[in-house]
Amino acid sequence: MSLKNVELKNRQLIWFSIIAAFMIISVALNILIGSVPISLSELYQIIMKHETASTKGFIIWNIRMSRALAAVFGGAFLAVSGLLLQVFFRNPIVGPFILGISSGATLMVSFVMLTTATMGFTLLSPFMTTLSAFVGAYGTMLIILSIATRVKSGITLLIVGLMMGYLCHAVTSVLVAFAEKEKIKGFVLWQLGSFSGFQWNEIQVMVVVGGIILVLVYGLSKPLNAFLLGEEYASSMGVNIRLFRILILLCACSLAGMVTAVAGPVAFIGLAVPHMARLCFNTSNNRVLVPGCLLMGGVITSLCDFIARMAFTPVELPISAITAFFGAPIVLSLLLKRKVSI
């Protein structure tokens, strides 16, 4: 009798291959297709020769490729972040922004975009938006972490996060009420997220810092599995709850914060992908789900970004519209079928 679940292992391998294949396809689609058509052979030339001088070379290197990669990394980070928080709170409807990360970022961005208090900056640069979103997201994270060391249960922390979100929204909405009309559209569009305009140095930061965090997350998959039984069982099995709680929150919030800072709050990926991964890989084992969510989040966000770009060209749809449009029905049907619960 074999104790190892060979059938499941094979199924998971198949899914990993399928997702990897889709990953290549969707990244290729994102690079090849757009308002300026580029053929495969041209792409090969441009990449091999590292050609940035020509128009097509510029489009490939500085617009499409950075955007395609940003979508993959952004989606991957959000999905892993969502998985971490869903396991941590043992709650299926939790996403990466449940603790107020996006609300904090939105608040800071609204300060910069909607008020005249641009602190001496006469020109509203994309850099300012990124910086303020970064400050907002990580400021919220620090507050959450400092509270996390004090509260006893995860549920309390969840409520604290929700309340922080409401507070930030309240301030933001006051700012919106007083803002000039023309500024509001820009702000609303920022709130819906976009992977356009990614700089290569931003992607470098995402890869390096994100990579380190992801390695840490994979290392956490053992205590994460113990956590499926709840805090009390986990601690009785030897999980250091306090340390673990801080690590989980740190990883989840910094992954989500990183994406939010550059792309704005991209909705639904972090909530929906972990559920899809659980169903595809047919497991709750986080040693499989962490890489699974990573790949799946990347693929799905990449495809959504493609749709967002191409559906109504030349108008570009906000990425959150696409993710929610596809994500909401999926989550809804999964939960109604009660196939997944944490």
Place this chain on the structure above:
Amino acid sequence: MNQSQPVLQVDKLSVGYQDKVVLQELTFQIEKGEFVSLLGPNGAGKTTLLRTLSRHLTPLTGTVYINQTDLKTMAQGHLARTMSVVLTEKVSPPFFRVLDFVALGRYPYTGFLGKLSPTDDKVVMAAIEMVHAMDLLFRDINTLSDGERQKILIARALAQEPQIILLDEPTMHLDLKHRMEVMTILQSLCRDKGISVVASLHDVDIAAKISDKVGLIKDARIIAWGEPENILRAKTVAALYDFEGAAFNRFLGSIEFRGNGTNGTVFVVAGMGSAAILYRLLSKRGFSIVTGVLHKNDLDFFVADSLGADCLTQSPMEVITPETVQKAKKRITEAACVIDTGFTLGDLNHENLDLLKAAMEMGKPLFSMRKDFNFSQLAPSSQDILFSCEDEARLVTMLEEWLRETSR
């Protein structure tokens, strides 16, 4: 290894929450392989005590020692290899086979990524075998019944290879079969594996029969600690739960429910264990029971006494004395009717036959389950007030009918 050292020792412990002391001045110890049941009403603090022993709560004062080491100073991994828990919280993460779920219990033994070694696999299988769940091996835990899930939770706790297992109400929500099975499993853990088991329970009768020690918890302290054979007496149990209308009998090892006794008084002539079932039925239907004459070592006496019946008794091995018979006859005159359980007649209880005769002569209706007996030899003219019945249920039905007829 020093066998005489207790596995778990509690010294002047008080447990509770920041602003509320739940239990105080607790001092007890638990030996290797001992089965300890914690009994007490809901909210008495059984769970709080267990949570303190498992270090989910810190003691307010006092110390818990595990193998002579202060619980506070124990490394978490070491503690996880010494003690495991089964909690009341319902856990059922999706997509988990029983096998993989039990394997979670290997947490303190596996490496950084939690990969299972062949030894781990062996321990997991042994744990599942221990709880008789080999047939569930590949089932999804979400498809298990409550009873099956409880066995799997115990197997998971066993996979930690602990010396102590703490269980919070392990038989809650279980059907009778699984309740018995779980208790038997726990008992065999103590006997065969030398694991000390501490469980909070609600079934006093089961606890009395299975545990080596019981701790009775009430009014913020342990009111008694020791062998159930010594401790669980009718009065202690009644005080523990503030019983009214029920009583624990240590000889029967069970709880008897008292009726309200508003349906009138019946006199039951009984003995030799012939009336135990009838008493319960009469009591359930609300009759007030007077019975006799019983020897004090008779099963009938234990049941009747627990049910709160008025018993006319004789010391064991003595012939029933004329005084007792006189008393009994007096009580018969006050009763609405007399029941004869068909008890076996012998040298020591022959006088009970006189009671039946006296009852018939008094004109009291007699309901009898006696077979092959000619009552006319007792009282020739009283056939119309004699009712023969086959069993207890029919007897009580007839009795109720007769009461309705006569009251009309």
